[in-house]
Amino acid sequence: xxxxxxxxxxxxxxxxFGATIVVFSLVxxxxxxxxxxxxxxxxxxxxxxxxxxGKRLGFDKPFIVQYLNWVAKTFRGDLGVxxxxxxxxxxxxxxxxxxxxxxxxxxxxxAIMLGVSMGIVAAVKRGTVWDYFARSLAIVxxxxxxxxxxxxxxLIFSVxxxxxPAGTRPKDFDIRYFIMxxxxxxxxxxxxxxxxxxxxxxxxxxxxxxxxxxxKGVGYRTxxxxxxxxxxxIAPLTSMLLLFANWLNGALVVEVIFGxxxxxxxxxxxxxxxxxxPVLLGTVFVFIMIFLVFSFLADILYAVIDPRVRLGAEAx
Numbered sequence: 108x109x110x111x112x113x114x115x116x117x118x119x120x121x122x123x124f125g126a127t128i129v130v131f132s133l134v135x136x137x138x139x140x141x142x143x144x145x146x147x148x149x150x151x152x153x154x155x156x157x158x159x160x161g162k163r164l165g166f167d168k169p170f171i172v173q174y175l176n177w178v179a180k181t182f183r184g185d186l187g188v189x190x191x192x193x194x195x196x197x198x199x200x201x202x203x204x205x206x207x208x209x210x211x212x213x214x215x216x217x218a219i220m221l222g223v224s225m226g227i228v229a230a231v232k233r234g235t236v237w238d239y240f241a242r243s244l245a246i247v248x249x250x251x252x253x254x255x256x257x258x259x260x261x262l263i264f265s266v267x268x269x270x271x272p273a274g275t276r277p278k279d280f281d282i283r284y285f286i287m288x289x290x291x292x293x294x295x296x297x298x299x300x301x302x303x304x305x306x307x308x309x310x311x312x313x314x315x316x317x318x319x320x321x322x323k324g325v326g327y328r329t330x331x332x333x334x335x336x337x338x339x340x341i342a343p344l345t346s347m348l349l350l351f352a353n354w355l356n357g358a359l360v361v362e363v364i365f366g367x368x369x370x371x372x373x374x375x376x377x378x379x380x381x382x383x384x385p386v387l388l389g390t391v392f393v394f395i396m397i398f399l400v401f402s403f404l405a406d407i408l409y410a411v412i413d414p415r416v417r418l419g420a421e422a423x
Contacts, residue, residue, distance in 0.1 A: 115406045119399045124178075126395045131174050134384045177388065186389035191381040196389035200370065206276050207369035210361070211354035213285045214292035219347060222297035226304025226343075230312060231331060241301055248298030257291035257364040274365035288365045292358050296350050300343055307339035345405040352401030370394075 165173055186196035229241035265273040277284045312335050320330050359371035378386035
């Protein structure tokens, strides 16, 4: 077990440096961030002022030195200062992570409740109208982009029926504001989970030990819940963790449609438009860390649930 976890940890560390090098390189291929300090009123910096600003931002050093300096500061918790907002990047991220967390949790709960339940029904009732209904929901969920789902929800439930608010995040908790963003975010994921759970359940239901349990007179509900469901959730459980990590990185399209002030829209999207590379780098670094942490947890969970994975990795 220890050897397996150490391999995964080393892989995660290598992934962090590889991903940050790529992102750092791409960011520095864009327009010069010093242009943010030059207003559009016709005033321009002279060459000396331009070079002095570049030195203050660290652009006078070689690329690899800039990268290593940024990594050293980042791992000390210093993500730099926003060029556009003149605020510490860590404060910007802290101010938006709460909204992203709320949206991610809501969409995650909806995806699990719909996806797992419909996957079980589709597997147990395969070939029936319930199976076809669940698979139809999955096809629609996978086929419709999140922005199309969000727009349709707004047109129906906000404009026509006027049951739900069209968007934004309330200052005080109000469940009505969460329904449409969470559905738009969670429906495609629920469709994927439904197909995954259905396939896993069908494989388990056809196993010999399930047939033996039924032959011994074990109750149908006990066979489904205790034996089939428990053994078919190995792959979906790891998928659920990675799904949640992905949404913690900001659901940009959903946030834009519903005016949700999360990391995706108000931090990352704005930083790209403003060429605010400290915010862009800091936000992407946080995204990478979140995803790798949850990926590491998924590996641990996978190994704990299915010893064959652990033993196979250790044998190799």
